[in-house]
Structure formats: C-alpha cells, structure tokens
Amino acid sequence: MDLFSNEKNTFSLPDAELIYYPNFLEQTKANIYFKTLLKETLWQQDDITVFGKTYKQPRLTALYAENNKPYSYSNINMHPKKFTNTLLSLKSKIEDVCNHNFSTVLLNLYRDGNDSNGWHADNEKELGKHPTIASLSLGASRVFKFKHKTLKKENHKLLLQHGSLLIMKGAMQEFWVHQIPKTKQHVGKRINLTFRYIN
Ligand SMILES: O=C(O)CCC(=O)C(=O)O
Numbered sequence: 001m002d003l004f005s006n007e008k009n010t011f012s013l014p015d016a017e018l019i020y021y022p023n024f025l026e027q028t029k030a031n032i033y034f035k036t037l038l039k040e041t042l043w044q045q046d047d048i049t050v051f052g053k054t055y056k057q058p059r060l061t062a063l064y065a066e067n068n069k070p071y072s073y074s075n076i077n078m079h080p081k082k083f084t085n086t087l088l089s090l091k092s093k094i095e096d097v098c099n100h101n102f103s104t105v106l107l108n109l110y111r112d113g114n115d116s117n118g119w120h121a122d123n124e125k126e127l128g129k130h131p132t133i134a135s136l137s138l139g140a141s142r143v144f145k146f147k148h149k150t151l152k153k154e155n156h157k158l159l160l161q162h163g164s165l166l167i168m169k170g171a172m173q174e175f176w177v178h179q180i181p182k183t184k185q186h187v188g189k190r191i192n193l194t195f196r197y198i199n
Pocket residue numbers: 106108117122135144160178180192194
C-alpha cells in the first residue's frame with residue numbers, strides 16, 4: 001500500500017501512531033535549511049560491525065544535543081555537539097506541532113541512491129519505552145518502508161518529500177521496524193533529521 005496525500009495525514013495502524021505532514025516547511029524555507037545544514041553540519045562516517053565484519057556506514061551522520069549525553073546504536077557511540085541556531089529554530093517549530101520536547105537530533109546525509117539505512121527500530125533504552133520521534137526530510141525524496149514485526153500484512157511505504165515531517169509515536173518502535181532502502185534511480189542528496197528525547 002502506498003500512503004500519500006497533501007495535508008496532515010494520520011495513518012491508522014495497529015500498534016503505532018504515525019502522522020505525516022507533507023508540506024511542513026514551505027519550499028523556499030526548506031531549500032534554505034537544506035543548503036545551510038549541508039554546509040554547516042559536521043558530518044562523519046562511522047564504521048559498523050555486522051557479524052564480526054566491519055563496514056563504513058552507508059550514509060553520513062551527525063549528533064547535536066542540548067546536553068552531553070551520548071547516544072549509542074548498532075555499536076556506534078556518538079557524542080553530541082551543541083545545537084546550532086539553525087537546529088534550534090527547526091527544533092522549536094517541530095516541538096510546537098508535536099507538543100513534545102526534544103533534547104537531541106540525529107542527522108543523516110544520504111549522498112545518493114547508494115546510501116541507505118537498514119531495517120531497525122529506534123528502541124534504545126535511553127529513548128524510553130514508547131518514544132516520540134520527529135523526522136524532517138530535506139532534499140531528494142526517498143522511500144521510507146515500515147513493517148510490523150509479526151503482522152505480515154502490515155508492510156507499507158511512504159515517499160518522504162522535501163520539507164515534510166513524519167512523527168512516529170505510540171508503540172511504533174516496539175512493534176515495527178523501518179528503513180530507507182537503496183535506490184537505482186538517480187537521486188540527489190537527502191538530509192534527514194530525527195529529533196528525539198534522550199533520558
Ligand atoms: O532517513 C530517514 O528518514 C530515517 C532515519 C532513521 O530511521 C533514523 O535515523 O533512525
């Protein structure tokens with residue numbers, strides 16, 4: 001099933017709350033944020049170890065926060081930098097629509113269709129039991145796939161467009177996994193920001 005439309009979309013799914021704002025940022029604003037974040041973010045490429053083999057993570061990342069609390073996932077331990085003004089302005093817009101506070105943002109840069117993010121749930125202990133995660137997309141549109149861990153029919157995709165905001169909450173990280181697959185299409189750079197609250 002393809003999920004897409006124009007305003008605020010609340011998807012009715014078992015064991016998850018998923019809300020999508022396709023036009024959260026106006027195009028001109030989204031363009032400025034994209035350019036600014038591409039340039040001023042301190043992008044890094046970490047190594048990941050899967051079954052004892054070490055690879056370069058297939059995208060660049062960066063972590064910013066209001067505190068020094070590290071964030072660890074997939075054997076990667078990230079230490080945050082202090083929020084920039086650009087990130088603080090986005091954080092406050094996003095906190096207003098979510099009615100939720102965020103302490104941390106993880107940024108991903110997908111340089112082209114070869115960059116990706118494998119199946120996972122954002123279920124690290126420090127995020128708490130049912131975290132609210134707000135995900136802003138800038139630049140090239142990419143497909144976001146999500147599937148229920150046990151209900152095999154619950155397998156969906158959503159095209160995350162430039163300037164859109166996706167909010168994942170409720171039990172989503174407990175019962176579902178998500179990914180950004182590689183694509184053979186010639187796509188440009190995409191930046192994704194996932195705002196989280198780290199305890
Ligand atoms: O790039 C995306 O839209 C998803 C990013 C993501 O799932 C993550 O950073 O945990």
